[in-house]
Amino acid sequence: MRRGLAPALAALLVAGSLHASPADTFGLGSRSTAMGSAVSADVRDFSANYYNPSGLVLTRGLDITAGYYYADHSLEMNGKDSRVDPVRGIVGGLVAPGSIGFLPFAFGIATFLPDDRISRARASRQEDPRWVFYDNRTQLIFISANLAIRPFEWLSIGGGLTYLAATRGSFGISGTAVLPAGNKTEYDSELRHEVDADLTTERYPELGVTVRPHERLDLALVYRHQAAIELDVDAELTGTVDATLIKVPARYSLDSYTVNAFIPRQVVVGGSYRPIDELSVNLDLKWVDWSSFKSPVSRSSTTLDVNVPPGIIELPPNPKPTQLEEPGLVDRIVPLLGIEYRLEVTPDLVVPIRGGYIYEHSPVPPQTGITNYVDTDRHVLSFGTGVVLREPGALLPGNLRFDAHAQWSILPTRVTLKDSPADYVGDYRARGNILNVGATVSVGFE
Amino acid sequence: MAGIGTAVGRGVDTTYTNPALLSAQHHREFTFGWQSTRFVLYAEGPNAPGDLSEDSLHGTTIGVVLPVPFGDFLEDRVTLGLGVFTPSTLIARARLLYPERPQFPVLTDRAQTLNFNAGAGVDIGYGLRVGAGALALAELTGTVVVRTDSTGRVGTAVDDQLIATYAPVAGASWDFAQDYTAGLVYRGTLRGDFDVVVQVNDLGSLTVPDLNITGVAQYDPMQVQAEVGRRLGAWTFAVAATYKRWGAFDGWQRPTVKCPAAQPDCAALTPEPVEFHDTVVPRVAAAYAFELSPDAKAEVRAGYFWEPTPVGEQTGSANYFDNDRHVLGVGYGLELAEPLPPIRVDVVYQHQFLAPRSHQKKAGVATDNAGYPKVKTGGQVMSTGIALGVKF
Numbered sequence: 050m051r052r053g054l055a056p057a058l059a060a061l062l063v064a065g066s067l068h069a070s071p072a073d074t075f076g077l078g079s080r081s082t083a084m085g086s087a088v089s090a091d092v093r094d095f096s097a098n099y100y101n102p103s104g105l106v107l108t109r110g111l112d113i114t115a116g117y118y119y120a121d122h123s124l125e126m127n128g129k130d131s132r133v134d135p136v137r138g139i140v141g142g143l144v145a146p147g148s149i150g151f152l153p154f155a156f157g158i159a160t161f162l163p164d165d166r167i168s169r170a171r172a173s174r175q176e177d178p179r180w181v182f183y184d185n186r187t188q189l190i191f192i193s194a195n196l197a198i199r200p201f202e203w204l205s206i207g208g209g210l211t212y213l214a215a216t217r218g219s220f221g222i223s224g225t226a227v228l229p230a231g232n233k234t235e236y237d238s239e240l241r242h243e244v245d246a247d248l249t250t251e252r253y254p255e256l257g258v259t260v261r262p263h264e265r266l267d268l269a270l271v272y273r274h275q276a277a278i279e280l281d282v283d284a285e286l287t288g289t290v291d292a293t294l295i296k297v298p299a300r301y302s303l304d305s306y307t308v309n310a311f312i313p314r315q316v317v318v319g320g321s322y323r324p325i326d327e328l329s330v331n332l333d334l335k336w337v338d339w340s341s342f343k344s345p346v347s348r349s350s351t352t353l354d355v356n357v358p359p360g361i362i363e364l365p366p367n368p369k370p371t372q373l374e375e376p377g378l379v380d381r382i383v384p385l386l387g388i389e390y391r392l393e394v395t396p397d398l399v400v401p402i403r404g405g406y407i408y409e410h411s412p413v414p415p416q417t418g419i420t421n422y423v424d425t426d427r428h429v430l431s432f433g434t435g436v437v438l439r440e441p442g443a444l445l446p447g448n449l450r451f452d453a454h455a456q457w458s459i460l461p462t463r464v465t466l467k468d469s470p471a472d473y474v475g476d477y478r479a480r481g482n483i484l485n486v487g488a489t490v491s492v493g494f495e
Numbered sequence: 496m497a498g499i500g501t502a503v504g505r506g507v508d509t510t511y512t513n514p515a516l517l518s519a520q521h522h523r524e525f526t527f528g529w530q531s532t533r534f535v536l537y538a539e540g541p542n543a544p545g546d547l548s549e550d551s552l553h554g555t556t557i558g559v560v561l562p563v564p565f566g567d568f569l570e571d572r573v574t575l576g577l578g579v580f581t582p583s584t585l586i587a588r589a590r591l592l593y594p595e596r597p598q599f600p601v602l603t604d605r606a607q608t609l610n611f612n613a614g615a616g617v618d619i620g621y622g623l624r625v626g627a628g629a630l631a632l633a634e635l636t637g638t639v640v641v642r643t644d645s646t647g648r649v650g651t652a653v654d655d656q657l658i659a660t661y662a663p664v665a666g667a668s669w670d671f672a673q674d675y676t677a678g679l680v681y682r683g684t685l686r687g688d689f690d691v692v693v694q695v696n697d698l699g700s701l702t703v704p705d706l707n708i709t710g711v712a713q714y715d716p717m718q719v720q721a722e723v724g725r726r727l728g729a730w731t732f733a734v735a736a737t738y739k740r741w742g743a744f745d746g747w748q749r750p751t752v753k754c755p756a757a758q759p760d761c762a763a764l765t766p767e768p769v770e771f772h773d774t775v776v777p778r779v780a781a782a783y784a785f786e787l788s789p790d791a792k793a794e795v796r797a798g799y800f801w802e803p804t805p806v807g808e809q810t811g812s813a814n815y816f817d818n819d820r821h822v823l824g825v826g827y828g829l830e831l832a833e834p835l836p837p838i839r840v841d842v843v844y845q846h847q848f849l850a851p852r853s854h855q856k857k858a859g860v861a862t863d864n865a866g867y868p869k870v871k872t873g874g875q876v877m878s879t880g881i882a883l884g885v886k887f
Contacts, residue, residue, distance in 0.1 A: 145523055156523075236752060241748075241766075242708050244689055442567075446565075
């Protein structure tokens with residue numbers, strides 16, 4: 050029993066995955082998502098908390114948004130569905146602009162609350178195939194809070210923190226495990242447990258600047274820091290295996306270290322140009338520091354102290370120490386393009402029409418060895434529309450906005466050929482697509 | 496102010512004390528604060544460890560109060576509030592120690608958990624305000640499947656999830672006479688479980704039942720607080736009572752092995768029940784406001800409450816210690832107005848005295864138990880904090 054439980058408990062504690070914000074993958078807010086997330090220089094709603102905090106202070110009044118999105122994965126390997134769970138949940142947030150004395154100031158908060166969980170951690174072996182950027186990383190709560198100021202008419206500066214959740218701690222199990230014999234069953238085991246686990250926050254900063262060199266042009270620079278949660282875990286199991294004829298004392302101890310979550314540094318340079326009042330054309334370039342990525346596979350050492358007489362209990366052998374392969378990811382630059390045309394149907398009714406495109410080159414090198422971080426390039430097409438009602442009534446001195454988006458990610462086929470014909474997984478072809486649809490409703494006070 | 500605030504609270508704290516009072520705020524305010532708590536605890540006896548002090552706890556608070564600028568009949572009547580207390584880097588602590596370990600679980604573990612409060616208040620008119628909100632907590636669930644892989648070695652598959660749990664908060668306040676306000680707030684039970692099941696399969700001749708690493712990591716009982724406040728010139732006085740339904744709590748630990756339906760009387764261990772009972776906490780506080788200058792106001796505050804312990808005497812093998820507490824708090828607030836920056840600074844100090852308590856073990860308790868044959872517990876808890884608020 051000791052050999053089985055200790056690694057299991059340790060693995061639970063150090064459950065690792067390539068976490069990153071779900072906003073990285075699916076965007077945040079229907080308007081921004083529909084515009085291919087190319088909004089760093091053109092964001093004025095709650096999604097500024099992610100795309101560019103300096104945009105908060107450019108909002109004209111208190112702005113509150115709530116919405117929902119659903120992203121369905123159709124990812125496959127060798128024609129077989131990889132069964133990557135959908136991501137769905139509530140998005141929302143607010144922007145509260147004001148001033149401190151003569152200095153324009155704003156506070157903002159944004160969140161994505163997954164329907165099913167705050168976060169999920171899955172530990173699997175190094176060689177297990179996994180869609181490294183979709184399997185688990187998006188199953189994560191996103192909370193970001195920011196402040197912004199506007200020291201000059203042409204300059205806005207913002208920054209804040211994004212919060213993620215992780216788990217760390219230790220377990221202990223002690224007592225007597227009974228092996229079934231005679232009228233005794235395994236349920237007669239007198240075992241008990243204790244837990245000392247922390248659910249922790251990992252905070253990383255983000256900064257953004259917006260400048261307006263011309264009344265029809267905004268430029269933006271955004272920096273998001275990386276986050277890596279390092280864990281150092283102990284687990285100990287002490288007790289006795291009761292095999293009726295004999296009782297065998299057993300002890301198992303484990304030390305483990307892992308990087309449980311990694312979010313790469315990002316720098317975004319963006320621009321938004323309005324050739325006419327009704328049209329915005331946006332282009333962002335995002336550098337993502339994937340080369341700093343650390344393997345999520347745990348490094349552990351174990352000590353088993355049990356003296357089992359031959360033939361009494363047969364135990365499988367201990368797991369070998371994991372020989373970590375460097376993941377070897379490379380940096381990538383992601384172009385993002387967005388466009389919005391605001392069709393003024395009446396002075397009080399505007400219908401925006403939006404589109405966007407993103408190309409993400411896979412940062413994962415060919416998986417010819419033991420690791421199987423499955424990934425392909427990604428083309429993202431997005432579309433959206435909505436309704437803006439200006440001054441909808443005396444109760445609401447501002448606007449009421451409904452926005453919807455559809456985002457289609459195409460992951461073209463990538464073939465992986467293994468160096469070894471006896472590879473545990475073998476050659477495979479990976480491909481798929483992801484459909485993300487959602488809507489938001491916003492209330493803006495002016 | 497000793498937990499006073501259901502009738503006379505203000506600022507982002509009202510998201511917890513009574514969200515109805517948010518509607519009395521007509522300006523946006525952002526608050527950032529820092530708080531530190533030190534636990535000096537002891538358990539003395541022949542086998543007891545003596546010092547049970549905990550590491551100091553530090554945390555930050557962030558809050559915002561946002562009046563919603565509706566027009567028409569809702570003008571100046573609706574306000575939102577959001578407050579977060581984060582202890583260092585923790586969301587929550589799940590510390591389910593073996594029951595016989597000497598510990599103060601009610602006092603120390605609950606303090607090491609993120610508090611997330613959000614609410615909205617509405618001014619109905621006629622001196623009546625109502626509000627509602629939610630408190631949030633995280634809990635962990637998951638599975639661990641242990642089995643041999645294709646190479647015959649032990650392998651595991653892990654899936655654990657953090658899930659949010661919520662408790663409702665609803666409150667009302669009523670200015671029932673000139674300078675008198677009454678407040679009533681209800682807070683639902685807030686509970687965070689730890690629930691991980693270890694399933695062991697295909698391990699040679701070894702057959703292991705499902706192991707339930709389960710328990711209640713955090714628990715706040717249902718509470719109802721009633722309060723009356725009076726403003727008398729520069730003075731504010733308030734008295735309150737909080738009812739806490741601790742009797743509904745069935746303890747932190749759960750069995751590691753559960754008996755199957757086919758063998759309901761199996762010999763698996765069952766945690767010893769812990770006796771909890773409902774409590775009523777009386778509170779009293781006063782504040783005195785004065786002008787430092789035409790553009791600077793100050794307020795001195797003090798309060799006291801008595802928190803009876805909900806945990807029964809530890810006569811069995813468990814050593815879940817908790818004591819009645821006498822709690823004194825003092826505070827000072829400074830608020831600037833134009834032409835100075837619109838800043839508010841509050842400092843607070845709170846001292847909790849744990850009334851000494853003895854636990855006499857029953858016959859049959861192991862003689863090496865930490866509380867055998869008798870243990871005396873007590874201590875002090877000191878907290879200090881500072882908050883900076885800015886109107887914008």
